[in-house]
Amino acid sequence: MRIRVYATFRPIVGGKEVDLPLPPGTTVRALVLSMVDRWPELGELLLQDGALSRRAHVFVDGRSTRYLAEGDDTVIEDGQEIDVLPAVAGG
Amino acid sequence: MQLDRFGEAMAHIDLAEQRWQMRPAPEEWVRKYVGARGLGVRYVLEAGPEVEPLSAENLLCFLNGPLSGSEMSMSGRWACVTKSPLTGTVTDSHQGGWTGARLRWAGFDGLIFEGAAAAPTYVFVEEGRISFHDASDVWGLGIHETVALLKERHGGKDVSVNAIGPAGEKLCRFSAWVNEDDRAFGRGGTAAVGGVKKLKAIVIKASRERSEVRDLDRWREVRREALDLIRDEANITSPKKGGLSVYGTNVITNITNRIGALGTRNSQSTSFGDRAEAISGETVVETILTGDPTCHACPVACKKEVEVQEGPWKGLKMESVEYEPAWSLGSNCLNDDLGSIAKLIDQCNDLGLDPIELGNALSMYMEATERGWVTGAGLAWGDTLAMVAMTEAIAAREGDGDLLAEGPARAAERLGHPEIAMAVKGQALPAYDPRGMKGMGLGYATSNRGACHLRGYVAAAELGVVPIEADPLAWKGKGELMKTFQDLHAFSDSMDLCKFSAFAQGAEDYAKQYSAAMGRPVSADDVMEAGERIYNLERYYNNLAGFGPGSDTLPTRFLEEASDSGGSKGHVCELGPMLEEYYAVRGWDDGVVPEGKLGTLQIP
Structure with missing residues (x-):
């Protein structure tokens, strides 16, 4: 699965995107845990009490899972675009 | 630099006569409208909402707030307030850099320009004095060259130059004052007002002054708290670690x-x-x-x-x-x-x-x-x-x-x-498409200075930076949320603190900072009430200037043509119901501040 990452997460994973060997039917929660497993430094940035931190987002087709009905349990379908990023704002 | 004397050092500068006079701002105005943005709007109202923006009669105010130039984190701001040649509304714009701080250190809380000079002029401000100078040799020059020449002419060290460029001289309606080469009073065309007045530049020479306050220990404690919040690694402001600081x-x-x-x-x-x-x-x-x-x-x-x-x-x-x-x-x-x-x-x-x-x-x-x-x-x-x-x-x-x-x-x-x-x-419009961030659409429509993202930066919630759940594609609840952000920012713009302080601080923090600086205790509720008063004062001015029902709207593109891509695909901006919510929580009648509201908020 191809995952795009942004901002301060990029230096940690070493690039703009990563490929993770995740099976069909993977949930956002499993994706996040898999990323933390691969890059432990992401742990304190992505997780809070075992769930996705409010300081980070996972977008599924441009929608933050915070606002999707299944939240972290959203199942990622084939062909969906995934972005993982810290919560940031600008001016 | 005694912070609690803010408002006493207001210079009224008559460009036609090339003379100036120090006249303290009325104490009631400082108490009610705080400084910078709020106080500036009150001055501009006094000049009359019917004034032609591109005329000598328009006031051009450069104002600090009570915190400008102090040691408080993110206080390197000052405001330019005038009637906008672009919109016909009252407008204020803010610069970073060091110029506002230098104005305070030079002994001034604000410079209020009246009338117009007969020939290109710049003013030099130093140690409580203002002098007038011929600007004919820099008239027509770009800002980079103007800054370099005037800085050198006045000694280089500890000098800041705030100037207009050729666009302002030619009365371009979106011309901007720029200080120190690259920090602008960007929005509203304020430099064209300088152009009409033949005011090319403001040159300020001053070295750092320490703040004097009634309770130094408390001031230091509040400053430390504020800095800790900015530095907190949980916030995007965290130096060299947060996304805003790094990128x-x-x-x-x-x-x-x-x-x-x-x-x-x-x-x-x-x-x-x-x-x-x-x-x-x-x-x-x-x-x-x-x-x-x-x-x-x-x-x-x-x-x-x-x-x-x-x-x-x-x-x-x-x-x-x-x-x-x-x-x-x-x-x-x-x-x-x-x-x-x-x-x-x-x-x-x-x-x-x-x-x-x-x-x-x-x-x-x-x-x-x-x-x-x-x-x-x-x-x-x-x-x-x-x-x-x-x-x-x-x-x-x-x-x-x-x-x-x-x-x-x-x-x-x-x-x-x-x-x-x-x-x-x-x-x-600024850079947030209202179909993908609907709260920002409401903010553009209801901004008192024309489309603006900074009047109520609800993006902080819609992008998930502050702990308020606000789905960018939902419209319900955005009316009340927008009012909260607008009122909070009206206060911080009047202090004058950088808008980005709100990524780490809120009304409680601003109340502590104001109280410690001014030696006058205020609460978070007082902060929000002052912000609401300032926002309503601006709206009152605009109502007098001819803005009313129907003025708070968006281009039809955002209301009728659905988003074609990204997470917002298929969405339009539901401005109508958001406006209804917003007017209800504001207590306005279709964009107009009613008499009763003016009375409650003691406006003007």
């Missing part, structure tokens, strides 16, 4: 692109697709970054100094490629050439132009060209050389540049197609 404001280009809120092709699309990466903050940092300069008392250092590495502008050194111009001169003009964006921003800094308005003027003209509504060559999407040439023409008011110098709203009207100007109350 600057342009950190969000990739993100708004993905959610379908990055206007493209004059907002005909809501995403720039894979091309957004090329103009993003990440690409700036990876390819052209040379430094992270900062403003007075700010550890965040969100400004990004760059050097263009290739193309026609190779070798150009400038700051700063911000999110707003990366959008307005980038995706919205179908331009993914980062070097040209840096060049165009630097032109704005030198000619004295607002890059948000410039980008909108160019993208509007590109759409008009594509649709065959322009006589002559027009402007093609993404033609960077032509964009640079047109920017020069706008500042000089030559050829088609003369039309675009009126701003995109007036220019589109004259082309017979007002619908392709993405503007509210005459001021162009």
Whole structure:
């Protein structure tokens, strides 16, 4: 699965995107845990009490899972675009 | 520099007579309207809402707030307040850098310019004195050259210069004052008011002054708390660690692109697709970054100094490629050439132009060209050389540049197609497409200075930076949320603190900071009430100036044409129900402040 990452997460994973060997039917929660497993430094940035931190987002087709009905349990379908990023704002 | 005496050192400067007088602001005004933005609006109201913006009678106020120039984190701000030649509303714009701080250290809380000089003039401010000087040798020069010459003339060290460029001299309606080469009073066309008054520059010489307060221990404690919040690694302001500090404001280009809120092709699309990466903050940092300069008392250092590495502008050194111009001169003009964006921003800094308005003027003209509504060559999407040439023409008011110098709203009207100007109350929209971030759409519509993202930066909630759940695609609840943000920012703009302090601080923190500075205890509720009073004062002014029912709206593109891409695909902006919510919580009648509300808030 191809995952795009942004901002301060990029230096940690070493690039703009990563490929993770995740099976069909993977949930956002499993994706996040898999990323933390691969890059432990992401742990304190992505997780809070075992769930996705409010300081980070996972977008599924441009929608933050915070606002999707299944939240972290959203199942990622084939062909969906995934972005993982810290919560940031600008001016 | 005794902070609790804020308001006593207001210089009223008569440009026609070349004389000035110190007259303290009325104590009641300082208590009710705080300083900077709020106090400035009160002064401008006194001059009369019927005043013609481009006339000698318009007041041009440069005001500090109670915290400007103090050691409080993010207090390197001051405000320019006047009646806008772009919108006809009251407007205020804020600069970072060091100039506001130097004004305070030089012994002034504000400079209020009245009348017009007979010939080009600049003023020099030092140690409680103001002198008038012939500016004929710098009239016509760009801001970079003006700053260098005047700085050298007045000793170089501890000198800040705030100047207008050729665009302001030619009365371009979106011309901007720029200080220290690259920090602008960007919005509202305030430099054209300087142009009418033949005021080329304000030169201030002063070295750092320590703040004096009644309770020094308490002041230090509050400052430490404020700094700790800014530095907290949980906040995006955290120096060298938070996204805002590392990548600057342009950190969000990739993100708004993905959610379908990055206007493209004059907002005909809501995403720039894979091309957004090329103009993003990440690409700036990876390819052209040379430094992270900062403003007075700010550890965040969100400004990004760059050097263009290739193309026609190779070798150009400038700051700063911000999110707003990366959008307005980038995706919205179908331009993914980062070097040209840096060049165009630097032109704005030198000619004295607002890059948000410039980008909108160019993208509007590109759409008009594509649709065959322009006589002559027009402007093609993404033609960077032509964009640079047109920017020069706008500042000089030559050829088609003369039309675009009126701003995109007036220019589109004259082309017979007002619908392709993405503007509210005459001021162009910033970089958050209202179909992808609906709260921002409400903010643009209800902003008292025309479309603006900074009157109520609900984006902080819609992008999830502050702990308020606010789905960017939902409209319910945005009315109350917008009022809260608008009132909070009206207060911080009056203190005058950087807007980005709100990523780490709230009303409780602002109350502590104000109390410690002024020696007068206020609560978080007092802060919000003062913010509400200021917001209503502005609206009252605008109502008197002719804005009322129907003025709070958005271009039909955002209301009727659905988003075509990104997370917002299929959405329009539901402005109607949001406005209904907003007016109810504001207690306004269809955009008008009723008498009862004025009485409750003790306005004016």
